[in-house]
Amino acid sequence: MPGTTRGCPPGAAGATAGRASVLYADEEAEVQGRMTERARLVRRLTEVVADINADFDLQAVLDRITGSLTELTGADAGGFVLIEDDRLRLVSITRLSDHLRGYSAPLESSLFGELLRSGRTVLLATDETRSLDDLIWAELQGLHTIALGVSNVRGRPYGALYALYSSRTVDHLELELLELLAAHAGVALGNAMAYQEIVRQRAHEHVVVDSSADGIAVVDAAGRIRKWNQSAAELTGYLAADVVGRPAPFPLPARQGQHIRHRIGSGRWLEILCTAVAETGEHVVDFRDVSDAKALEEEKDLFLTTVGHELRTPITAVQGFASTLMQRWEQLGEQGRRSAVATIAERSATLSHLVENLLLGSDAGIRGLAASVGPFDLGRQLRETAGAFQWSGRDDNPWLEVPERLPWVVGDPVATDVVLGQLLENAFKYSPGGGQVAVRAVAEEEHVAVTVEDEGIGIPAGDEERVFGRFVQGEAGDRRRFGGIGLGLYIVRQLARAQGGEVTAHSREPGTLMRFVLRRAAEPSTM
Incomplete structure (x- = not known):
């Protein structure tokens, strides 16, 4: 109609504005509530992240992660799976039956894949x-939604965090929190794994140190012992409780890389090496028993001195008498010339014997001595060796006690002759005051035993095995007193063993008993 204006009924505009204000206030309150909840969850996530990063036990970290999952994401249950080659393994769960823990499934067909x-x-x-x-x-009863986020460790997928829903829907906030929690879980798991690797390496290092044959000690900057392994205790006789916190019980090298040798109270020689640890100011001290090497060095030095002395004596005599013959041939006369030649021959034989022993000792030490083994008449060999044996300057001969029908043995008659000759030579040599030297043979069940007994100076107690070593003769004074290069008994034992036999030394009062055994031959003595 003309002049009529269409519009809202009276009061309608005010009512609409009121409803709009109420709706706006409700929406604002809802948004504010969501922001408040989001802020609370973010704060809680920060607390959870700090909590899981403070723990370095891998399983504990996994359980803490799944335990916080339901609180942060509103999930009804959850779990964490690890990648193991081409499969997944459920390693942690929350609000699920415990029998599921450890369940394995193919990666390819899984949601994680x-x-x-x-x-x-x-x-x-x-x-x-x-x-x-x-x-x-x-x-999970009523399961309708699964959300999962990947956890990377050192840049590679390591596992996944599963959030399970049966009673509510999932919005973007829950997904965002799941993604953040999974990512932080990867960092925490990486830290726990790195820590466990360090613990494993340290445990391995401790095992290596404790199982080392060398003594190993760690000394701090103040010179106090901080670590002392089992071998260190065995080498020195000091337990860790006796030395930890105290200075080392032996001197340390003045320079890194320097070796020093030190004799401790027990008489054992230690070789000590010290290495600095720059980061801590500590020193790692490695020490080992070098007593045998030290003894060998001393024996070698004494051997060289002894050989020089022993060789010089016959060489000097040969040179002296040869020079005399050349310069005074006519003046000496027939008897004098014969005497000089006899002396040269005697000294040459001595020299030859020394050189032969050196060669035998060298062969025995490098590749062992060989023997041509077969059955032979030991009784006959004993009679020949003892009968032909003449000790220069002595009128007495060895007393021989051998059964008429001594069983044959398996061995090498040439090697046996050397063995018996050396044993008889030693018996007379180390009996400067005289006394009876007796050779006896007796048949045993499987062997024939030969003993050479004397009434000489004897063997010091405890040296019954040592005398068979290379370049060993007893005390240094005896070496000078009786001469020799200390290879005789070493060669004797090597030759005895090369035949399948054995030789041993036994102290007696007075003197020494040497026992030499060979295997009985299968055939009777009449063969």
Whole structure:
């Protein structure tokens, strides 16, 4: 109608504005509530992250992660799976039956495999988009949604955090929190793994140190012992409790890399090496028993001195008498010339014997002595060796006591002759005051035993085995008193063993008994 204006009924505009104000206030309150809840969850996430990063036990970290999952994401249950080659293993769960822990499934057909192929960091699966009944998570009654986020350790996928929902829907906030928690879980797991690797390495180092044959000690900057392994205790006789916190019980090298040798109270020689640890100011001290090497060095030095002396004596005599013959041939006369030649021959034989022993000793030490083994008449060999044996300057001969029908033995008659000759030579040599030297043979069940007994100076107690070593003769004074190069008994034992026999030394009062055994031959003595 003309002049009529269409509009709202009276009061309608005010009512609409009121409803709009109420709606706006409700929306503002809802947004404010969401922001407050988001802030609370973020603060809680920060606390959870700090909590899991403070723990270095791998399983404890995993359980803390899944335990906080339901609080942060509103999930009804959850779990964490690890990648193991081409499979997944459920290693931590919350609000699920414990029998599921340890369950394994193929990675390829899993939701985690689908997530990795997509290249994303989170995945949401619902019963509207796919069936969830074939998954292990279906044990949660009413399961309708699964959200999962990948956890990377050192830049590579390590596992996934699963959030399971049966009573509520999932929005972007929950997915965002799941993604953040999974990412922080990867960092915490990486830290726990690194810590456990350090612990494992240290445990391995402790095992290596404790099982080392060398003594190993760690000395701090003040010179006090901080670590003392089992070998250190065995080498020195000091337990860790006796030395830790105290100075080392032996001198340390003045320079890094320098070796020193020190004799401790027990008489054992230690070789000590010290290495600095720049980061801590500590020193690692490595020490080992070099008593045998030290003794060998001393024996070698004494051997060289002894050989020089022993060789010089016959050489000097040969040179002297040869020079005399050349310069005074006519003046000496027939008798004088014969005497000089006899002396040269005698000294040459002595020299030859010394050189032969040196060669035998060298062969025995390098490759062992060989023997041509077969059955032979030991009784006959004993009579020949003892009968032909003449000790220069002595009128007495060895007393021989051998059964008429002594069983044959298996061995080498040439090697046996050397063995018996050396044993008889030693018996007379180390009996400067005289006394009876007796050779006896007796048949045993499987062997024939030969003993050479004397009434000489004897063997010091405890040296019964030592006398068979190379370049060993007893005390240094005896070496000078009786001469020789200390290879005789070493060669004797090597020759005895080369035949399948054995030789041993036994102290007696007075003198020494040497026992030499060979195996009985299978055939009777009449063969």
